[in-house]
Amino acid sequence: MTSQPEPGPSVGTADRGHERRDRLAGLLARAQEGERAAWDALVTELTPMLWHTVRAQGLGYESAQDVVQTTWLVLVRRQHSVSTPGALIEWLVTTARREAWRARARERSADLLGEDALEDVADPVALPEELLLADERRLALWRAVGSLSRRCQVLLRVVAFAPRPHYDAVAKALEMPMGSIGPTRGRCLAKLRVTLAADPSWNPDWRTP
Amino acid sequence: MSEEEPVELTGFELQDAFVVAELGELCSLLDPVPPGLVDRIAFALELESGDCAILSSREELTAGVRGGETRTITFDSAGLSVMIDIAGTPAGAVRVDGWLAPPGAHLVELRNPHGTRTARADDDGRFVLDEVPRGLCQIVVRAAAGGEPLALTPAIML
Known part of the structure; x- marks a missing residue:
């Protein structure tokens, strides 16, 4: 982090993943012994990953918050079936996804009775263009991600908020099995790289944004 | 952690790491975690509640006059529903009128950071x-006899 010239946010921090994994393992163990501060730290650290998991399932703003909260409440009840950070990540993403699916099913059935629920279903992330247009490089990235398959979009969005050693746990939880060709994450990223390379707005000198 | 990755994908390449970090920042800008969500979750997790049902909430659009300050929230589970109407009081607090379905003479506990x-x-x-x-606040429905939790709601803002 010190010698590299202006590295990006998570570049040049190869050891951070390890630290974070060990930290997560420690937090999990302490949480399971009932330490409140450890739970608070886990919630602070992993809620963004769950938020984006649930929002990537197309859930509305309010129900997404409900689903994330429910996921944590369920975890507290099932915590003893989860013993490693990898298992924790996989369990959380799997549960959040299942709860999101249930919430959508409820919204759909409520929608038969009234139109209220309609607003809350599948609202894609609005693109505040003025924000993005100010930064051509980011707009290029957003476009490139948008051109990927839905599977890839969901996977990369969640991976972006997952602790690095547990990317595989995320892929597993999203039911994207790692085949012999390689992890889906790798393929999604490879595709993204090609798309970005073909876009002149993507700053080719990505190391020094 | 898992099987080895094939050579051409080995190592999370620098550009990929950069792109993923950028995407994370972009998603955080476009769709940030709602303010207060982490605090609400931490508050909800404080409660020792055994294995009781977790109700899911659905807020109805405010019925009546705009700004008329009445909210209706329904909390559901397979076995129990709780519906509450929330109305402002002159003292600046709120009054909660609720119904349990199926009806039962249970205890309804409303917990907030003060008690x-x-x-x-x-x-x-x-x-x-x-x-x-x-x-x-969070609502916990408890058995009248014994007081063990039957169901709880997510933490909400009144």
Whole structure:
């Protein structure tokens, strides 16, 4: 982090993943012994990953918050079936996804009775263009991600908020099995790289944004 | 952790790491975690609640006049529903009128960061909690005998 010239946010921090994994393992163990501060730290650290998991399932703003909260409440009840950070990540993403699916099913059935629920279903992330247009490089990235398959979009969005050693746990939880060709994450990223390379707005000198 | 990755994908390449980090920042800008969500979750997790049902909430659009300050929230699970109407009081607090379905003379506990308030539902499942301070709260339905939790809601803002 010190010698590299202006590295990006998570570049040049190869050891951070390890630290974070060990930290997560420690937090999990302490949480399971009932330490409140450890739970608070886990919630602070992993809620963004769950938020984006649930929002990537197309859930509305309010129900997404409900689903994330429910996921944590369920975890507290099932915590003893989860013993490693990898298992924790996989369990959380799997549960959040299942709860999101249930919430959508409820919204759909409520929608038969009234139109209220309609607003809350599948609202894609609005693109505040003025924000993005100010930064051509980011707009290029957003476009490139948008051109990927839905599977890839969901996977990369969640991976972006997952602790690095547990990317595989995320892929597993999203039911994207790692085949012999390689992890889906790798393929999604490879595709993204090609798309970005073909876009002149993507700053080719990505190391020094 | 898992099987080895094939050579051409080995190592999370620098550009990929950069792109993923950028995407994370972009998603955080476009769709940030709602303010207060982490605090609400931490508050909800404080409660020792055994294995009781977790109700899911659905807020109805405010019925009546705009700005008329009445909200209706329904909390559901397979076995129990709780519906509450929340109305502002002149003292700046709120009054919570609620119904349990199916009706049961259970205890309805409203916990907030300052403590808990408990009402007993009548035989029709109705309960009232008056002059409840605004802010974070969670409702726990408990058995009248013994007091063990039957169901709880997510933490919400009143």
